[in-house]
Amino acid sequence: MKIAIASPDLYTYGSMVIGGVLESAGFDVTLTKDPDAATATDADIILLSLYSTLHLLDERIRNFASVSRGNKTIYVGGPVSAYPEIVLGELDVDAVIIGEGEESTIELLENGVSEDISGIAFRSDGEIVRTEPKPADIARPMPLIPDDIQNQSIRGANVYIETHRGCIGACGFCQVPKFFGTKIRSRDIVDIVMELKEFKHRGVRRIAISGGTSSLYQYGNRKSVNVNAFIDLLQAIAGVMGPRNVSVPDIRVDYVSEEMLHAIRDYTMGWVYYGIESGSDRILKEMRKGVDSEANIHAIELAQQCGVKVGGSFIVGYPGETIEDYQLTKDLIEDMFLDDIFVSIAEPIPGTHLSELVLKTDDSENPTFMEHGGEYRALKLTESEARCFDLTLHAQMCKSVPSILTDQLYNACLDDARAQGRDVRAVTRLLQKYRRG
Template structure:
């Protein structure tokens, strides 16, 4: 069969579909493409994140190519983009099978097909095995009821089958089909890379922790599975030797979740001597000075920590299971190892007060961080914090009803102990206060090592100036 896989774009305020060059490779679609291609199907990928005039491109492809199925990958923020494109597909050829997979259908269930009348089937959870069975049934005109992990239409009814069992050995899944994308077109936002081209890797699925704001446990059934160190390094070798990749971004929420595996990956990278740099995300309680030094030696130039709050009580309410003291130690150790260090913080968490918020902002400035990311809590479907907000807080209905649109950082609910307008004001204050100070600027200048980084940092600084200018309007 001939199958088109589409990474859905976001929908702007003016109802135009948005493409943006600052995006990661569509790793999930590349995995799906790989299993389909190995099964003998003809597959193409259309990435709405980086394709200008995506609607015109989609119409052209549907008219000129004889696709029998179109699969969309979507998160909450790209749901409206998926609706728009799936409507175009059905308008030009109602016989094409339309499928949606990814985080959004996994956490929303049947609601996704109510939202999207032009989608025929939703894949819930892991899609590699499901998509093969689904395409086989469609090709041979068999009923979908025997396929685990899907929601499909039967007349006016929505039928959800039993959950798909997780793949136990991730090494058995073939590497993503990188040949269907142009890796050089994918560049992270300014200031967030060292070398180009850059590729992303997934080394694990799931998480052992249970933060109340995170949807990982919903998506991965509360389990965590790891690829082997050898499989990971084999994929990196492929990316370097075949595609000329110079930097790797590990997509895992906690790359360092298993100490021995982390050490094995580092030692294999040192042994292979691939001349690659890499970056990862970690928790402050899964690293130590010895591990960080080994990571640095193997090419790790940047590490990100989910710090979230500077208030111990808020960290407890988040079920983060870390302390402010542990945060301070981890950031110091990463600096001592010579890494670029990023910290991410959440504002307006349920229970936050003016005092706890000020503690968070103060901590972000006290720590030796190169970058700080501030976000207002986003109530992801299926999470504990979403249920908590729905049950106990006054909802900002306009923002809540538009969770599927890229409306930026919004206050999704109100807390009586926080004055009106305080959160948006302090959010802007946090960004300005961190970046527009000599300490942050000097750290950035010291880290510049090539012309690419200079251009990237300069572009990032211009963006910050625009943000500051907009704040004054």
């Protein structure tokens, strides 16, 4: 049977993994970034891999699912599968593969939709039938690597590779624990190295490690951070790719140590990225981060002492965030001399605790919709957009190496804040449309 996997705009690691699993099961598989190119193939079935809620509102993808598909069968997988009712409500597709799809995809392709297959959702007699997903076996064949993978850049990396699944955190805005579970399942280091060698052989030069928070590798074996396993992992990856071609994007501030930071300094590009999110303990609690500002500051200072550059990500416009909370975030950024800073407007991904909070919050009290009446009112921004814009500008001035504020930088920050505001409003409206009860 011929299968085309369409992963819009970028080859996600998940789409490559599913491609490899299907190929090894005997299917004839192609992988493309262009859904219309998938329709043009002689594939019997198209697997549409979607990683963003915004894909469900993207006219190109909606048109592909309803018109350009012709009479081909379409199954949707990827992170959006965590809310299959919305996927089936928005896109004209035949089924959704929920969660980890390695096993259910094969069953679905071999048998068609059936209540006997775990981890799928489909329409039947006007109702949505949904079966419970099961975690997949983390050992698997080599991914399907496209020929032009070396041309891809996701924040500087050709590909994000997976070392483990799951996260023990419970951050209210994040869907990782729900998607992959709260038990850490780690891949064998030998498999990871073999996969990296294949990626390198196929042209990949720079990789990043994905998977919740990188330092949880092999966490499950001891119920605490496995420092040696993490160091061995970085050393092995650096041995294949070269340290300057490896980055470790995300680490929780409460699961990092001096030894781990020394390994990050020695075996990677030498950066650590923390999800700091807010300078307000009240908002950190609301976000269910499980850490306070003191822990954030300690982890930043520890990394700086270890010679590791620190990137921090921040979220503005969380429901209930007051001007005082926001000011605490600005103060923290001013004090910490971070090397890079990312600012996001709180996005209510369906199924997260944040999405429940947003649904309980009237638009008149939700910063995503509240009109900004302060310093930037002439720009006609919402409160979330104004905070995103203001914090990004502030961050540029407070970094360890401050940027010069040019018109170009000002406009780029403003455009980014407006784009984020527009996207988060669209996702919130979608969420409200499918509000239960």
